[in-house]
Amino acid sequence: MERDTETDLVRRGANGDRGAFRVLVEKHQRPLGAYARRMLSDPHLAEDVVQETFLRLWSQAARYDSGAARLTTWLHNIAHNLCIDSFRKRSRMSFTDDESRFEAAGASLEQEQQERQQGDRVSSALARLAERQRSAILLCHYQGLSNREAARVLDVSVDALESLLARGRRALKKELLGND
Amino acid sequence: MIDENRYREVLDCYGGDPARWPADVRAELLEFEARNQSVEALRREAQALDSMLDAYRPPVFDQSEAIMAALPSSLGERQLDWFVPASPVSLWRPLAAGAVPLLLGLAVGLSSSTEIVASGEAGVWEAQERVLLAPLGPASEGAWYD
Numbered sequence: 001m002e003r004d005t006e007t008d009l010v011r012r013g014a015n016g017d018r019g020a021f022r023v024l025v026e027k028h029q030r031p032l033g034a035y036a037r038r039m040l041s042d043p044h045l046a047e048d049v050v051q052e053t054f055l056r057l058w059s060q061a062a063r064y065d066s067g068a069a070r071l072t073t074w075l076h077n078i079a080h081n082l083c084i085d086s087f088r089k090r091s092r093m094s095f096t097d098d099e100s101r102f103e104a105a106g107a108s109l110e111q112e113q114q115e116r117q118q119g120d121r122v123s124s125a126l127a128r129l130a131e132r133q134r135s136a137i138l139l140c141h142y143q144g145l146s147n148r149e150a151a152r153v154l155d156v157s158v159d160a161l162e163s164l165l166a167r168g169r170r171a172l173k174k175e176l177l178g179n180d
Numbered sequence: 181m182i183d184e185n186r187y188r189e190v191l192d193c194y195g196g197d198p199a200r201w202p203a204d205v206r207a208e209l210l211e212f213e214a215r216n217q218s219v220e221a222l223r224r225e226a227q228a229l230d231s232m233l234d235a236y237r238p239p240v241f242d243q244s245e246a247i248m249a250a251l252p253s254s255l256g257e258r259q260l261d262w263f264v265p266a267s268p269v270s271l272w273r274p275l276a277a278g279a280v281p282l283l284l285g286l287a288v289g290l291s292s293s294t295e296i297v298a299s300g301e302a303g304v305w306e307a308q309e310r311v312l313l314a315p316l317g318p319a320s321e322g323a324w325y326d
Contacts, residue, residue: 018248025247033240047243054247115235122236140194141233147194147202165193169229176232 007066014061025054028072031143032079038138039083041127049082073149080135080153087131125175133168136161182212187219195233196226 012020029050036046056078057064064074126134132154139150140161151161182205190209194200201209213219 018251021251022244022248025244029243029247030240033243034238037238037240038236043238047241047246050243051247051250055250055252058251118232118235119237122233123238126236137233140200141230144200162189162193166189169192169195172233173229177228 004066006071007064010057010061010064010066010071013058014064021058024057024071028075029054031072032075035076035138035143036079036083038123038126038142039080039134040086041123045086049079049086052082053079069152070149073145073152076139076143076145076149077153080139083135084131121176122172125172128175129168129171133164133171136164137168137172140165182208184216184219187212187216188222191222191226195230196223197230 006024009020009024013024032053033046033050036049037043040046040049053075057075064071069077126137129137135154136150139145139153140147143150145153147158147161151158154161154164156164186205187209190201190205194202198206198210213223
């Protein structure tokens with residue numbers, strides 16, 4: 001979808017056009033859900049974050065400036081801040097992942113089990129990173145944001161983002177692959 | 181200019197997939213790599229971590245219907261959302277919304293009473309009160325308040 005088209009959908013959404021807004025929801029809700037889920041390690045909190053992100057878009061769409069950022073960056077910024085709020089409300093991280101299931105079409109049960117265990121290890125390792133290192137890795141590795149977009153979401157320079165990424169990946173490498 | 185240090189830095193930050201490398205240096209990095217076969221091992225190492233990370237694919241469910249159903253429909257609700265953002269896990273929003281008319285009423289009431297006193301209309305109210313309470317007897321006998 002071209003940025004112009006998306007900007008038009010946002011503008012129509014700001015005027016109460018539900019059909020236009022639904023197109024935006026259907027395009028962005030899964031990537032945002034994945035981000036919130038990996039950030040929070042909790043499916044219910046992640047769903048709350050996604051819902052609230054779109055409520056904010058609905059009520060504040062008129063504030064979106066397409067010249068300043070892509071819509072996905074703007075939405076990630078909102079979702080990121082909501083995740084941080086959610087962290088602050090929780091006394092400690094929950095590492096439970098009881099609804100985890102992995103789509104491995106055609107894979108054997110054993111392979112699925114192995115992937116699930118590996119996913120659980122990664123989830124725990126990510127959860128143990130400093131929050132800003134985790135955010136940087138999620139935005140660049142999983143969400144496909146460019147370095148400038150990720151830096152914008154985190155409100156840091158690209159140099160600072162690279163420092164967060166390098167430290168985060170070093171820690172993950174040590175924990176997951178057993179080397180520095 | 182890309183040298184081995186910068187190449188290592190990029191792998192350390194963005195991993196071994198060129199699609200994730202900064203777009204403005206991607207072509208130069210690939211050229212550097214083609215000229216320096218010795219850096220292949222570094223790339224493979226970065227890719228090993230990428231593969232581990234890619235194994236973490238938590239399920240994400242379609243929330244479209246729930247999101248659309250939760251959208252406020254009226255202009256008033258949208259304006260309320262602006263001032264009092266909705267939160268699915270708290271009760272304070274409906275309480276805050278309910279308090280808005282109360283606060284408006286208090287504000288109007290306070291400003292009206294101030295206007296009456298300020299404009300010297302207190303005497304008019306007092307006279308009306310005397311007329312209404314006259315059947316109960318004169319105020320000096322204290323009958324009004326027994």
